[in-house]
Amino acid sequence: MKRSSCIVLRPVCFLIFLMLVVLSLAGLLIPLWIKRVTKIENEVKLIAHNTNQELVSGIQRTSTLFSPINSSAINLVRILSSSLDISNLEFSIIESQVATTLFQALSTIPYLSQISYIGLDGLFFTYYTEGNQVYSLYSNSTLSSGIEKYTWYMQPANRDTGKLYGEAIMSPPFAVVNSSWFEEALNSSNGYASIGTGWGTSRDILFLSTVGMEGKGAVSLGFSMKFLIDFLIDDIAFYNGSLYLATTDGNVLIQGIPNTRMILMSGINQVSFQLLGRVDDQFSEVGNVTCQSDKGAFGDSVFSIWDRKYVVNCSPVDIAGLKLVYVLALPQNKISSLIHKNIRLAFVLLILMIGAMVITICSFVYLIVLAAKREMYLCGALINQMEATQQSERKSMNKSLAFASASHDIRASLAGITGLIEICRNEVSKKDPSRSAMLTNLQQTEACTRDLLGWFFFNLLL
Structure with missing residues (x-):
C-alpha cells in the first residue's frame, strides 16, 4: 500500500514543482516587463514632443514657400x-x-x-x-x-x-x-x-x-x-491637430478646434483661448498662451479643452510679407496614451494567462490528488477483501481438517463397534442357540451400526 501511494503521488509532486517554476518565472518577468514598458513610454513621449516641434518648424518653413x-x-x-x-x-x-x-x-x-x-x-x-x-x-x-x-x-x-x-x-x-x-x-x-x-x-x-x-x-x-490653409494643415490633420491662424489686427482665418475661439492680446505676444458656451453664445476663458519669437525657442503650454488636453504652441509667421499669428494645438501624448493603453491591455492579458496557467495546474493537481485518494481507498478495500478471503479459506480448511479427523475417529469407532457386535453375535449363536432374542437384538444393533456408518460415508463423499 505504501509503495502504490508513493507511485501515485509522484505526478502530483512534479506538477507542484512545475507550478512553482511558472510562478517564479512570472515573478522575474513582470518587473522586467514594467521596466521595458516605462522605457518605451518615455521614448514615445520624446517622439511626441519632437513631432510637435517638427510641425511648428514645418509651419515656419512652409511660410517661406509663398x-x-x-x-x-x-x-x-x-x-x-x-x-x-x-x-x-x-x-x-x-x-x-x-x-x-x-x-x-x-x-x-x-x-x-x-x-x-x-x-x-x-x-x-x-x-x-x-x-x-x-x-x-x-x-x-x-x-x-x-x-x-x-x-x-x-x-x-x-x-x-x-x-x-x-x-x-x-x-x-x-x-x-x-x-x-x-x-x-x-x-x-x-x-x-x-x-x-x-x-x-x-x-x-x-x-x-x-x-x-x-x-x-x-x-x-x-x-x-x-x-494656403490646406497647404498648412495637411500634415497637422494627420496628427488630429488644429491650427488657428489670424492676422495681427485680429482677423481670424482658421478657427481651429470647433466651438472655441482665439483672441489676440497685447499685440501679437499673447493669445487667449475661449470656449463657446451652450447657452446665449457665452464664452468661458480657458487660458492664455504666450507667443514665442519666430527665431527663438518654442515653448509648450498644456490646456484642457472640452475634456481633452492639448499641447499648444504660438508664434508669429510671415507669409509673403503678411504678418500672421498662428496657434498649433495637438492632442497631448495621443500616441503615448494609445501605446500605454495597449501595453496595459497586454499586461492584463499576461497576468490572466499566468493566472489561468496556475489555476489549470492547481485544478489538475487537485484532480490528481482526488484520483490518488480514490485509488488508495480502492487498494485498501481490495487488500481488506483479500485478507478476509484468505481468512475464510483458512477457516474452511481448518474445518475440513477437523471434520476429516473427526470422521476418521468416528469411522474407526463405528468399525470397532460393528466388529465387537459381530463377535458377540457369533459367540451367542455357538453357545446357546435358543437365546434368539439376544441374537435378534445384536443383529439389529449391527444393522443400525452399519446404517450409521453408511450414512457417514455418504455425507463424507458429498
Whole structure:
C-alpha cells in the first residue's frame, strides 16, 4: 500500500514543482516587463514632443514657400510699365492691352483666382473665377464724372481667350481707392500683402499681393486662402491637430478646434483661448498662451479643452510679407496614451494567462490528488477483501481438517463397534442357540451400526 501511494503521488509532486517554476518565472518577468514598458513610454513621449516641434518648424518653413507670390506681382507690374504709358491710361488701352496681360497671368500663375488693375482715377478692370467660369468686373468711367455716374459692370469672359461676351450687368462700386491696403501698396516699393475679400458673389477670402504702378495705380493678385490653409494643415490633420491662424489686427482665418475661439492680446505676444458656451453664445476663458519669437525657442503650454488636453504652441509667421499669428494645438501624448493603453491591455492579458496557467495546474493537481485518494481507498478495500478471503479459506480448511479427523475417529469407532457386535453375535449363536432374542437384538444393533456408518460415508463423499 505504501509503495502504490508513493507511485501515485509522484505526478502530483512534479506538477507542484512545475507550478512553482511558472510562478517564479512570472515573478522575474513582470518587473522586467514594467521596466521595458516605462522605457518605451518615455521614448514615445520624446517622439511626441519632437513631432510637435517638427510641425511648428514645418509651419515656419512652409511660410517661406509663398515668397514668390510678391515676385509674381512685381514682375507683372514691370511688364506693364515697360509696355504702356502709365501716365495716360484710358479704358480702351486697359481693355485691349492691360486686360490681355492680366488674363495671361490668371491663366499661368498657379492658384491665382483674381487679378485686378486699379487706377487712381477710378478706372478698374479685374478677372476672377467662380467655379469653372471666368468673369470680368470693370469700370469704364472715372471718379471725376461723379458718384452718381460711377458704376461697375460685371460680364462673363471666355475661359480660353478672356474675351467678354453676353450682357453687362451693373454692379455697385467698391471704395477701393480709399482702402488702407491700396494706400499701403502705393507707398511700398516692394508691394503690400493683405487679406481681402474677392470681387465675386461668393466673397471668398483672398490673400492679396498688391504692387503700385509708379503712383498712378496698382495691380493686385488674389490667391485663395483655402489653398494656403490646406497647404498648412495637411500634415497637422494627420496628427488630429488644429491650427488657428489670424492676422495681427485680429482677423481670424482658421478657427481651429470647433466651438472655441482665439483672441489676440497685447499685440501679437499673447493669445487667449475661449470656449463657446451652450447657452446665449457665452464664452468661458480657458487660458492664455504666450507667443514665442519666430527665431527663438518654442515653448509648450498644456490646456484642457472640452475634456481633452492639448499641447499648444504660438508664434508669429510671415507669409509673403503678411504678418500672421498662428496657434498649433495637438492632442497631448495621443500616441503615448494609445501605446500605454495597449501595453496595459497586454499586461492584463499576461497576468490572466499566468493566472489561468496556475489555476489549470492547481485544478489538475487537485484532480490528481482526488484520483490518488480514490485509488488508495480502492487498494485498501481490495487488500481488506483479500485478507478476509484468505481468512475464510483458512477457516474452511481448518474445518475440513477437523471434520476429516473427526470422521476418521468416528469411522474407526463405528468399525470397532460393528466388529465387537459381530463377535458377540457369533459367540451367542455357538453357545446357546435358543437365546434368539439376544441374537435378534445384536443383529439389529449391527444393522443400525452399519446404517450409521453408511450414512457417514455418504455425507463424507458429498
